Amino acid sequence: MSNTKTSPGNCFEDFRIGQVLRHATPRTVTRGDISLYNALYGSRFAVQSSDDFAERIRYPEAPVDDLLVFHIVFGKTVPDISLNAVANLGYAGGRFLAPVYAGDTLSAVSEVIGLKENSNGRTGVVYVRSTGYNQDGTEVLDYVRWVMVNKRDPASPAPETVVPELPEAIAPDALGDACPLIDAEAWDNELAGSPHRFDDYEVGERIDHVDGMTVEEAEHQIATRLYQNTARVHFNQFTEGQGRFGRRLVYGGHVISLARALSFNGLGNAFHIAGINAGRHVAPLFAGETVFAWSQVVEKAEMSGRHDVGALRLRMIATKDRPCHDFPLAGPDGAYDPSVILDFDMWVLMPR
Template identity: 70%
Template sequence: MMKTNPGRFFEDFRLGETIRHATPRTVTTGDVALYTALYGPRFAVQSSDAFASAFGYARAPLDDLLVFHVVFGKTVPDISLNAVANLGYAEGRFLRPVYPGETLNTVSEVIGLKESSNRQTGVVYVRSTGTDAAGQAVLSYCRWVLVRKRDPEAVIVAEAVPTLAKAVAPEELAAALPPLDAAAYDLGLAGSPHRLGDYAVGERIDHVDGMTVEEAEHQIATRLFQNTAKVHFDGFAAKDTRFGKRLIYGGHVISLARALSFNGLGNAFSIAGINAGRHVAPLFAGDTVYAWSEVLAVAELPGRDDVGALRLRTVATKNQPCAAYPDKAGEGYDPAVILDLDYWALMPR
């Protein structure tokens, strides 16, 4: 009997199956410090217990993307260990604040399967849910992954492509957020004078700053989230890929872009939903990441007079500053673009 886990191949998945992922993870203030050291986020709510409690939280919650990475990392050994590429995200909802000391678990449901025409690979669609120690859902999202087949001739019993919402509805945002005191939100301490009403649909913001990715940093991040994907940490195996070296975990890019967005969106204090996301091109150690954002919508939230939401499209690039807002060029993306992320962020009114 095989004692080791080679990971699932496409033909190993079944529509409707539920996968309970291993290794519960208690996230501590040590993880917060390391996350801050890796990405440098400066959002006041997640940085200061005093600031967060004055605003209405019990104390400083975990960065939303730290929660995402921990929940995501649980899924890798069962879903994407044999992945060719992580293709996209949808229907992401951050359901309640998570505080240091909480233990996170993850369960996934296979909601779609579609074999590729070459029969070498197939796309696996899953809905993953992160829960706390009490079993309450803290995060839910869908993603789809291109996974290798073990046997190209293997017959796939059932296939389906799920219909996913193009965006999370505003009324689904901030459902479990505590009542907050917008008047107590100190703009000076937060580092930005701009509230919800200061942003307009169509506005584009160059976040100006850049961050060069070092080999050690993305390796530490991958291990911090217990992400076991070979393409991220096995340099020897990566020599046989078409890139010839390790790829940087896509979530690493998302966190870098989010941290860079502070310059221009300093009061977008929490990510509430992920509408869509695409890793457009790979990133490697030595590349420098820049980002810009476009305001797609400004939304009032039902029953909330304390906060509203900005729907943002954040585009990250490599080795090209964003003053010219590199975007789609013809039928494809500008060669510099590495991430295209559509999400909702909460902001005080």
């Protein structure tokens, strides 16, 4: 008797504009998940690390790290969106919309907002807007990503091309919904680990985050399973050993979290990621390689109607096996320096 129960994932032909996919599996985020997240990346932002610190600035308790929320929501979309993906091409238009606390249950829904078959006729690009919800139906995160997906049959006709208009960046007045009004006077720079607040950063400033973190197979596998991300390339050495790289690929989100944790050294008061303007995994990371990072302040914005925090737009670059004291980015040919693996454009909030 043959097997018809397993999910083969969707191919390019399976997507249509306006299609809405309710993803499995809802996930209650716990203190256990937070501990593992901290242990995998070494995050040190005080608001997420300490209930006491969070409460003093008027959070009800320490919130869940923004990127842990992102990875869990992202993970849910994988079985429906990117199981047959050739590449995760980019992110845009991401906003954190409500704080998440331990005990909240996250689920995710995606809408197909763009389709474009590639000229080779074998693959196409799918654009989805994915939204994460908590158990009350409140939106906690939404973002757009686009992936290159295999066609089932190269002969199947191409859909009408729809490429969504994506903002270059989230407008500052759309930021901050996931950050309650804080008491910036109660913010203790010493405990937070940095004397530098919003006003101390200048547009154009570049910061080398100095430290490097080597990734082990067990670490990225544990992380990626924690997010219930089922993409096969991260876990199956038997198959990947015969594939393009001969090795398992590290989940791109693991690199984002490593770079964010490293960025504490220089951005210790950047306690909240409020928006993801753009993100691109420039090159793959493999176990055994060491991640470094640097950031540039691209823009500064005051927050409409609030004086507790300001928004810094940061371009965060991660490299592998290459320290960042000279801010590697483009090579002599204008393309990315071969060490660059991540180019991530985000808004962070800092106390004023």
